[in-house]
Amino acid sequence: MDTESHPPARPLPARALPGRPPSGGASALRPAVTELRLSAFGPHRGRTLPLAALTLLTGPSGCGKSSALSAYEALARLASGDRLRRAFPDPGRCVPERADADAQGRRGFRIGCTADGPAGPVRLDLAVQAEPELRIVGERLTCGGRTLLATALRDPRRPSVEAAWHTAGSARMTRAPLPDDRLGTALLPLRVAGRTEGQLRVLAAAEQTVVALRSAFCCDPQPPGMRGPVPLEDGLLRRGCDNLAEVLHRTRAQCTGRHARLAAAARAGCAGDVVDLAVEELADGTVRALLARGGRRGPTPLGRLGDGELRYLALALVLLTGPGVLAMDQPAEVPAACQSLTVLADGFDRCLDPRQARELVSLAAEMAGRGQVRLAGAVADASFARGVAGVTVVDLVS
Known part of the structure; x- marks a missing residue:
């Protein structure tokens, strides 16, 4: 996720977090967003969405699937230090x-989330305010029934x-005063x-929320950009997955076990006798x-594949690489054992046939079951996922 530069938050080691004692191994130390609240946002009013390790939002067009994921992404950007305008580039659509x-001619919207972790459930x-000018007019951070941070706009000037x-x-x-x-919460x-x-409790709640939100990767593979050769740069997969070949070049050399699992996924989801995913210099x-x-x-160069196969391979790569x-x-500044990865995938099933979609959600369930990834995706039809162990389907009604 591209962000402006901002000062890093001071780390607070997981062992120092007051609240629930860590249990259940490393996964118990990984903060995660477990609930998204859309009190008044776009088409949503008074809606609370539970987010399990693998959650698929489904419903008819216009019911607000994409809007829900955009609210999550906006919170993630704010937690990363972005300014409000970057998190909400078109605030009028959020009202x-x-x-x-x-x-006074003011209109706005309200969103929130719950981040669970060592400090217990923390609500943000x-x-x-979107009109007449974009600004935060109120923020509340609560944990265990106690308000740890509250802000209010006192002087509009x-x-x-x-x-x-x-x-x-x-x-x-x-x-x-705060900006x-x-x-x-990210500035605390x-x-x-x-x-x-008391100060340690505030820090624990704030840092748990920030870490949970910053652990999001928004993924929307764009097949047209994935077809041609790409230069070797930093080896980090971008949101649109246009540098898929570069990342495969890296993972093939550095992550042989996961690359082998990716090749197995390619055999399951691509047509023909697929043996491996290779890279040509x-x-x-x-x-x-x-x-x-x-x-x-x-x-077969990946440039010759259809959109469905390219999206399938890109999403499989995201779920497997970390x-x-x-x-x-x-x-x-936070130890890797205390972080999780949450993939946000709007149109998760776009261009996929039912076989590919089921293979992909089964892969996501496998990785989520290991505690290595979380997924919040939006799908047009979740019938391919119903009955898959570990999948939570949330039906939205317009």
């Missing part, structure tokens, strides 16, 4: 269609909100000293990906 303006709720956070010291609350175009690690039990320094075939048939080869803003 509920029939929302009336108040006496955000109220955003100033580009700030009044913030108050729990300290449990000689002064039970600390008050200070009205950034997520206050730079503001809270962490000396008292061209004279101009670029690389192109190939499907190696059995028998006398030569390799955050180390994805172009996303992982919190580098």
Whole structure:
């Protein structure tokens, strides 16, 4: 996920997080978003979406599947330090269609999430004014029934909100202004000293929420961009997967076990006698990906494949490779054992036939069962996934 540069949050080791004691191995230390709240956002009003390790949102066109995932992505961007305008480039579309303006001509929207982890379930709720100007007008962070951070717009003439956070010291609350175009929760690690039990609790809740949200990779493979040779650069798979060949070049050399699993997925989802996924280095320094075939048939350049096969291979690669080869803003100051990867995939089943879709969701269920990935996807028809162990289907009604 591309973001502007921003100061890093101060790390708080998982062992120092107050709240629930870690249990169940490393996966218990990995914060994850388990609920998305769309109180007033686009077509949604008062909607709460549970997010399991593998969740597919389904429903008719216009029911708000894409809107829900865009709200998740916006929260992820804010947690990564992005300003409000970058997280919501078209804020007018986020305002509920029939929302009336108040006496001052203001309209807005409200979203939130719950992040679970060592500190217990932490709720983040955000109220955003979209008109006449984009700004955060209220933010609340709560844990265990206690409000740890609350912000409010007191003076519309100033580009700030009044913030108050729990300290449990000689002064039970600390008050200070925060910018009205950034997520206050993401700024708390730079503001809270962490000396008292109350301050540690605030830090634990804020950092758990930020880590959970920043662990998102938004993936939307675009087949036209995946067909040609690509240069060797940083080896990180981009959102549109246009540099698929470059990433295959890297994973084939560095992740032989997962590459073998990817080749098995290619055999299951691509036509013909597929033996392997290969990469050819061209004279101009670029690389192109190939499907190696059995028998006398030569390799097939991926550029000759249909859109469905290309999307299938790209999504399989994302599910198998992990955050180390994805172009996303992982919190580098947090140990890998305390991070998870959540893939956001709008149109997860786009261009796929039922066999490919079922193979892909089975692969996602396998990786989610290992605790290596979470998936929130939007599909037009979830019939291919019903009955697959580990899959949660959420039906949206327009």
